Amino acid sequence: MKNGALSKIRVDQVGSLLRPQKLKEAYARHGRGQVSDAELRQVQDEAVRDLVAKQERRNLPVLTDGEFRRLNFQDSFAESVTGFLPVNRTIEFHERRAAGGKPFTRWNRDNPDDDPSLFYWRPITERLRLARNLPLEEYRFAQALTSRPVKITLICPDRICEQFDRRNAASVYKDIDDFLADVVRIERGIVAGLIETGCRYIQIDAPSYTSYVDPPSLARMRRGSEDPMAIMERSMKADNAVIAGFEGVTFGIHLCRGNQRSMWHREGSYDAIAERLFNTLSHHRLLLEYDTERAGGFEPLRFVPKDKVAVLGLVSSKVSRVETADELKRRIEEAGRYLPVEQLALSPQCGFASNILGNLLSEDDQWRKFDVIQEVAAQVWPGR
Secondary structure (H helix, E strand, O other), X not given: OOOOOOOOOOEOOOOOOOOOHHHHHHHHHHHOOOOOHHHHHHHHHHHHHHHHHHXXXXXXXXXXXXXXXXXXXXXXXXXXXXXXXXXXXXXXXXXXXXXXXXXXXXXXXXXXXXXXXXXXXXXXXXXXXXXXXXXXXXXXHHHOXXXXXXXXXXXXXXXXXXXXXXXXXXXXXXXXXXXXXXXXXXXXXXXXXXXXXXXXXXXXXXXXXXXXXXXXXXXXXXXXXXXXXXXXXXXXXHHHHHHOOOOOOEEEEEEOOOOEOOEEOOOOOOHHHHHHHHHHOOOOEEEEEXXXXXXXXXXXXXXXXXXXXXXXXXXXXXXXXXXXXXXXXXXXXXXXXXXXXXXXXXXXXXXOOOEOOOOOOOHHHHHHHHHHHHHHHHHHOOOO
């Protein structure tokens, strides 16, 4: 697959950004029926305009709309299709979910069977079909505000398989492969619409891959008589199928470890999956979380192919402390022992608000983290 022009940018971001309080309040009132769809959209529009301007002032090379039109990063698919029972999703829903964990720790550490994806199950009633292209709507509005490229994020097919309750849908889908074929077809339609409209950087959010290095997640799969490596192979095939044949666009894939109210869900080094994963996926940019020791060392970077860039998520989106330029440069130097610095880039480890509640830091903390990323990139990659 031919790389897009944005495949080598040195400063990146994962997608979601902290929502302003006014936007959160509008969502809360909308969930209670006190604000119309049109009124909510007006607040969203205003918030996105302000956000794009803030990113431009910081000279970020690629912008996002902060996922301000989503309650959760996974909504790119669920809010675009029909074929399932509507499930009420409100701020209160996410608050109840967050109340089950303790910030700055692993989500529900005492109950390894409590996988976050299960909380978002949607019962299927008929074959899924694309009813609206929500990511395209997001892109059109944000790109009209700036001459800089706008990046759009989509959820990976594997997580979609975890979100929709196929067990009770045998009359609709005969097996998971049948379901997955529809998911890939729909996502390809979303991607095609984005590219046709001018989007040149599309990122797939893939929170499932880190489960294949996380001991509690692996144990849960095996208790359910699942073969983790077989599932990973199926997932890689689906991820590649979503982007196959599209030229002149940069595709990234973010390997998430869980990100809700400054909690995480997965830990473990990439070693066990890196060689197979990095060489099988067709995406041009691998966005890897490396903000804590939970991700292991940089040794797996030696498996990154020469035509790909590893985006090092060295800056935490979970804590308020702003990393120093010196510590980031030291870590990039360490990574450079295993992959040439020309194949590296820098970003926050994840989004700052994978759901509307956001992580436990301020907007000022968030922007200061981007400032230090820009500072370091200018020193490590002069001229970018």
